[in-house]
Amino acid sequence: MLYEPYQIKNLVLKNRVVMPPMCMYSANTLGFANDFHFVHYATRAIGGVGLIIQEATATLPNGRISVNDLGIWSDDHIAGLKKIVDGIHSNGSVAGIQINHAGRKAKVERPIGPSAVSYSDDYQLPAEMTLEEIEEVVLSFKEAARRADQAGYDLLEIHGAHGYLIFQFLSPISNLRTDKYKDGKVFLKEVVEAIVEVWPKEKVLALRVSGTEYVEGGVTPVTISEAINSVKDLGIDIIDVSSGGNVLVKINAFPGYQLELAKQVSELTGLPVMGGGLITDLRLADHAVASKKCDLVYLGRLLLRDPYVVINQASEMGVVIPYPVQYLRGKKA
Ligand SMILES: Cc1cc2nc3c(=O)[nH]c(=O)nc-3n(C[C@H](O)[C@H](O)[C@H](O)COP(=O)(O)O)c2cc1C
Structure with missing residues (x-):
C-alpha cells in the first residue's frame, strides 16, 4: 500500500512516503x-518521495531556532524558495513547507514566549509576550502563508509541535498566562484564521503536533486532539503527528514509536494523519x-542518509515503479 497513490483535495501523491521537515x-x-537547499530537496524528489515538506522556516527573525534557519519573513525570500519548489516539482514530487516561530526556543537576543518560563538551563528566560507581540506573530504566519503560496508550495504545514511557540501556548507546562491566551487554543485559532484568509482553499493545510510530552501535566493525545478539533473546521486537512520537544525528557524511541499516537489522534479528530x-x-x-x-508515513533520518531508499527498496518489496532513467544503469539487478 505504501507505493499506492494518495489523494487529498486535488493533490495526488504518487506514494505514501513523506520527507518530514x-x-x-x-x-x-x-x-x-x-545551492545546498536546491540540491538537497531535489535529490529526495529524484529518490521517489511522494511528499517533501521543507524544514521549519521562520516567520520572523526572532522566531528562528538558529541564525541559519531558512526564513520566510520577507518577500525577498520568495525567489529562493520558488527555486526549491521548482526543483521538487520538476523531479516528480509534491512540495510542502513548514512555517514556524520558535518562541522561547529561539536562539536570539530576546526570546519571547507565552510566559516567562525557560525551556532548560541552556536557554534564556523568554519575555512574556505582550498583546502587540502576539498580534505581530499571528500576522507573520499570515504573511508567511501568502509568500508560501506565491512560491508555489502545494502544502503548508503549521508547526504546532516540538515545544515551539504554538505548542508552548498549548502546553500547561509553558503557558502560565492569566489572560484569554491561558487557553492555548485561542492563539492557535488566531494563527489558523489568519492563514486561511490567504492560503488558497484548494491547497492543502497541515498541522504538526506533538501528541504527548511524556510527562505528567503536559499535553496528551486527548488534549491535543481537542485543540485540533477546535480549529479543524477552519480548514485543516491533515495532521502530522510527532511527539515531545517541550520538556527535556528521555524518550523511549523504537521503530514506529509514534504510530499509535498518530492512530489515536486520527480517531479522536476524524482527520487523516502522517505518522512515523x-x-x-x-x-x-x-x-x-x-x-x-x-495515512502517510514520514521517514526522516533514513532519507538523510539514503535519499534513494524509496526507489531502491521498491523492487525488494516486489513493487514496480519508474526508476530515474538517468540512473537505470545503476539499478540493483
Ligand atoms: C536533523 C533533523 C532536523 C529536524 N528538524 C525538524 C523541523 O524542522 N521540524 C519538525 O517538525 N521536525 C524536525 N525534525 C523531526 C523530524 O521531522 C522527524 O519527526 C523525526 O526525525 C522522527 O523521524 P525519524 O525517526 O524518521 O527521523 C528534525 C529531525 C532531524 C533528524
Missing part, C-alpha cells in the same frame, strides 16, 4: 536558500499504512 541550519544569516518515528525499513512503513495506523 528537517532543519538543515544551512541558510545564510538573512534566511536565504542556497525511527522507521528504517519500508516494510514497517507499508505495514503502518496497511494496518491503518496512519
Whole structure:
C-alpha cells in the first residue's frame, strides 16, 4: 500500500512516503536558500518521495531556532524558495513547507514566549509576550502563508509541535498566562484564521503536533486532539503527528514509536494523519499504512542518509515503479 497513490483535495501523491521537515541550519544569516537547499530537496524528489515538506522556516527573525534557519519573513525570500519548489516539482514530487516561530526556543537576543518560563538551563528566560507581540506573530504566519503560496508550495504545514511557540501556548507546562491566551487554543485559532484568509482553499493545510510530552501535566493525545478539533473546521486537512520537544525528557524511541499516537489522534479528530518515528525499513512503513495506523508515513533520518531508499527498496518489496532513467544503469539487478 505504501507505493499506492494518495489523494487529498486535488493533490495526488504518487506514494505514501513523506520527507518530514528537517532543519538543515544551512541558510545564510538573512534566511536565504542556497545551492545546498536546491540540491538537497531535489535529490529526495529524484529518490521517489511522494511528499517533501521543507524544514521549519521562520516567520520572523526572532522566531528562528538558529541564525541559519531558512526564513520566510520577507518577500525577498520568495525567489529562493520558488527555486526549491521548482526543483521538487520538476523531479516528480509534491512540495510542502513548514512555517514556524520558535518562541522561547529561539536562539536570539530576546526570546519571547507565552510566559516567562525557560525551556532548560541552556536557554534564556523568554519575555512574556505582550498583546502587540502576539498580534505581530499571528500576522507573520499570515504573511508567511501568502509568500508560501506565491512560491508555489502545494502544502503548508503549521508547526504546532516540538515545544515551539504554538505548542508552548498549548502546553500547561509553558503557558502560565492569566489572560484569554491561558487557553492555548485561542492563539492557535488566531494563527489558523489568519492563514486561511490567504492560503488558497484548494491547497492543502497541515498541522504538526506533538501528541504527548511524556510527562505528567503536559499535553496528551486527548488534549491535543481537542485543540485540533477546535480549529479543524477552519480548514485543516491533515495532521502530522510527532511527539515531545517541550520538556527535556528521555524518550523511549523504537521503530514506529509514534504510530499509535498518530492512530489515536486520527480517531479522536476524524482527520487523516502522517505518522512515523525511527522507521528504517519500508516494510514497517507499508505495514503502518496497511494496518491503518496512519495515512502517510514520514521517514526522516533514513532519507538523510539514503535519499534513494524509496526507489531502491521498491523492487525488494516486489513493487514496480519508474526508476530515474538517468540512473537505470545503476539499478540493483
Ligand atoms: C536533523 C533533523 C532536523 C529536524 N528538524 C525538524 C523541523 O524542522 N521540524 C519538525 O517538525 N521536525 C524536525 N525534525 C523531526 C523530524 O521531522 C522527524 O519527526 C523525526 O526525525 C522522527 O523521524 P525519524 O525517526 O524518521 O527521523 C528534525 C529531525 C532531524 C533528524
